[in-house]
Amino acid sequence: TPVLYEPLYNPYEFKVERRRFDSLAFLTFQAAEESLRYPVISGKFVSMEEGTGIVHVAPAYGEDDFQVGGFEGLDFVHPVDLQGIITGNYPFSGLFVKDADRLILDDLRSRGLLYRSEKIRHTYPFCWRCETPLLYYAKPSWYIRTTAVKDKLIAGNKEINWYPEHIKHGRFGDWLENNVDWAFSRERYWGTPLPIWRCEACGETECIGGFEELKGKAGVSGIKDESDFHRPYIDEITFACKCGKPMRRVPEVIDCWFDSGAMPFAQWHYPFENQNLRSDGRFPADFICEAVDQTRGWFYSLHALSVCLSGEPCFRNVICLGHILDGEGEKMSKSKGNVVEPWPVLQRYGADPLRWYLVTSSPPGNVRRFSNEAIVESMRRFLLRLWNTYSFFVTYANIDRFDPRESLERRSELDRWIISELNQLTEEVTQSMDRYDAADAGRKIEGFVDDLSNWYIRRSRRRFWKSENDADKQAAHLTLYECLTTLAGLLAPLTPFVAEEMYQNLVCSRYPEAPQSVHLADFPTADQAKIDAGLSADTKLVMKVAHMGRSARSRAGIKVRQPLSKVVVKVKAKAEGQSLRRLEHQILDELNVKGMMVITDEGELVDFEIKPNLTSLGPRYGRELPRISAALAELDPREVVSQARTGSEVQVCGYGLLPEDILISTRARPGYAIAGDGGYMVGISTEISSDLADEGLARELVHRLQTMRRSSGFDIADYIQTYYQGGASMQQVMKHFASYIKQETLSRELTEGAPPDGAYLEQHKIDGNEVILAVKRC
Incomplete structure (x- = not known):
């Protein structure tokens, strides 16, 4: 026998209806009971870890x-209306x-029913917009019985590719596993009207499947405008029930998520038109994309309606994006x-x-921090570099009247390398x-553009600058043209406007028969025959050596414009030395040195210093440590380092020292600066x-003259007259390196003496040498 208790407020005493759940969980009205009693029940949602273990139950x-x-x-007692106001008396x-x-407490206190009153802090729902307290409120609603197709929903999810993959059986899979029927009606004015009519007399309901069916109903009336079946017009339409009484539409509208989920069918007016939708390739969709919260929104409504209507998913692949956060x-x-x-962001950047920032800043499922600074950094790191590369090509292509339809005789090793990288990139991006x-595709493109700009173009600048239109210059033009046109195609899905601008200028202006837009052209395909993995690895090693060489120069405080006699490179294997010698000219030119030597023993570059590791040796040898330290200092450091680095013990005073017992430091040999x-x-x-x-002074002069050309507003192809005034050393350099200086600065003549009127003049001090330079357009 259940324990019963008397409620504090009998609803009938205060003019409030009371209903009760029957055996089928339907609510039935209950008659008045003066001695009303409620049962005490058990519930799994009640915990002894919080409070008293006794909770009040309010099914409404x-x-x-x-x-x-x-x-x-x-x-089931419902004494509160939809405005949150208490009804009854x-x-x-x-x-x-x-x-x-407060009034409830006062009333209970006056009736002697208040044992104790206190405040307890606990979680409570508030409106996310206006932050007012919310009420959970039981209301009648129309449902789609999605639980009846739960197994089909789960099976359909197995056919979908999710990115990131963990969403499939995680957030979305869990939602399907715990599926509940879909309450899809809403009590609002605007929305798709719920197409259910109910008889005012007998309560019969009927769901109408389309306008033609509605217009064909017996006794239909109230149709005034067939172009609009929204409220209020559709609420005026009635038709006759089987019992002879009028049927009127129920007042609810449909959840807007139902509208979004019906999109794959509704956009084609299916099934009234396009009956071949599911067989002609338009269904299911290849790809959709939205944020992670849509696992319970659009992703679910699409999936649920599609499975209910067609028995299969309506999309094959889905990218599930993380949310965008602020900069903090x-x-x-x-x-x-x-x-x-x-809009301000779009107008500014x-x-x-x-x-590009949103695509490449993090993998799809991760959150993204947004800030203006992050966009600026992303632009600097990629888009500006790409645009500068494109502008460089356009400038020299116009000067040389480049025609991409001209034949290519042969490509240099540098050209073949970048074309190999381009085809490798195309394969990886695809x-x-x-x-x-x-995100991965974008980052690979960004890495390629970095190599294209900072290695290929820098290594090829003189090929574009030189005045002769020979086969080597044509090869450089054609190679860079191929890189940029391919990049336009690869970038089309990621930066559509930049890609289109490049495509229109590079392709459509030269090939009238080409597709009108990069977005109508075929996506680039990789030519496997042009991928040279060996050349790629060799060039990466050359780039690594060049980077370390520049670091060594920086440590020594020597500018790259100052030529040096040699570079010494320590490699890990003899085969790497052979690769470097084959591409030696790139290293010499990049580091501005006259010669290169390859070694496998770093001892030729550095002196070693060895010391005992007191931390490890002290506890083991105690008083013997001074004798061990002295003996270690007498050994050949190179021999000790060789043994330690192979993992061998080093014998000292009869003791075997482990590699971690010896501290090894290096310092560059006199006359060298090193980096490793x-x-x-x-x-x-x-x-x-x-x-x-x-020679270094000559290169510095070229740098100053090039800067003066830009300051004077000269065009990149303008020839100039150069004037100089300086001491004997400056005159000697100008005469000895005249050919080099004229070629690099497009100077017709190098004239010693004061410049004529109208020349642009600057005074410089270079390595302690005073010099006056002037330039004038020819």
Whole structure:
């Protein structure tokens, strides 16, 4: 026999209806009971870890309460209206529920029923917009019985490729596993009208499947405008029930998520038109994309309706994006004032920089921090570099009247390398895009553009600058043209506007028969025959050596414009030495040195210093440590290092020292500056002869004259007259390196003496030498 208790307020005493859940969990009205009693029940949602272990159950105002009420056959009392106002004739009726708390306590106290009153802090729902307290409220609704197709929903999910993959069986899979029927009706004015008519007399309901069916109903009336079947017009349409009485549409509209989920069918007016939708390739969709919160929104509504209607998913692949946070990692909120309006961002930076940042800043499922600074950095790192590369090509292509239809006789090793990298990039980007990993594709493109700009173009500048239109210059033009046109195709899905601008200028202007847009052209395909893995590895090693060489120069405080006698490169294997010698000319030119020597023993570049590791040796040898230290200092450091690095013990005073017992440090040998990385080492000779110093001065003069050309506003192809005034050393350099200086600066003549009127003049001090330089357009 259940324990019963008397409620504090008998609803009938205060003019409030009471209903009860029957055996099928339907609500039935109950007659008045003066001695009303409620049962005490058990519930899994009640915990002894919090409070007293006893909770009040109100089936009208909580999900758990409602479910246990249906299971236990409890009473259902609804004394609060939709405005949160207490109804009936309670002493506190007419008040908002939270405002009635004090009066309820007063009433219980006056009746001697209040044992104790206190405040308890606990979680409570508030409106995310206006932050007012919310009420859980049981209301009748129309449902789609999605639980009846739960197994089909789960099976259909197995056919979908999710990116990131963990969403499939995680957030979305869990949602399907715990599927509940879909409450899809809403009590609003605007929306798709729920197409259900109910008889005013007998309660018969009928769902109408289309306008033609509605117009064909017996006794139909109220159709005034067939172009609009929204409220209020559709509410005026009635037709006759089987019992002869009028049927009127129920007042609810449909959840807007139902509209979005019906999109694959509704956009084609299916099934009234396009009956071949599911067989002609338009269904299912190849790809959709939205944020992670749509696992319970659009992704679910699409999947649920498609499975219900067709028995299969309506999309094959889905990219599930993380949310965008502010620059501090906080969720954007109007109340916090940290929302970023998109239009000012687009107007300031453009659509492609914003798109590129969002695509490449993190993998699809991760959150993204947004800030103006992040977009600027993303532009600097990629888009500006790409545009500068494109502008460089366009400038020299126009000067040389380049025609991409001209034949290519042969390509240099540098050209073949970048074409190999281009085809490798095309293959990798295609693979990434096939996996729907746009972030990885974008980052690979960014890396290629970095190599294209900072290695290929820098290594090829003189090929574009030189005045002769020979086969080598044509090869450079054609190679860079191929790189840029292919990049336009690869970038089309990621930066559509930049890609289109490049395509129109590079392709459409030269090939009228080409597709009108890059977005109508075929996506680039890789030519496997042009991928040279060996050349790629060799060039990467050359680039690594060049980087270390520049670091060594920086440590020595020697500018790259100052020629040096040699570079010494320590490699890890003899085969690497052979590769470097084959590409030696690139290293010599990049580091501005006259010769290169390859070694496998770093001892030729550095002196070693060895010391005992007191931390490890002290506890083991104690008083013997001074004798061990002295003996270790007498050994050949190179021999000790050789043994230690092979993992062998080093014998000292009869003791075997482990590699970790010996501290090894290095210092560059006199006359060298060094830099190392991952087992490689590069040393540059720091001795500068008078001839090298003169050549360095000549290069510095070229740099100053080039800067003066830009300051004067000269066109890149303008020839000039150069004038100089300086001491004997400056005159000697000008005469000895005249040919080089004229070629690099497009100077017709180098004239000693004062410049004529109209020349642009600057005074410089270079390595202690005073010089006056002037330039004038020819």
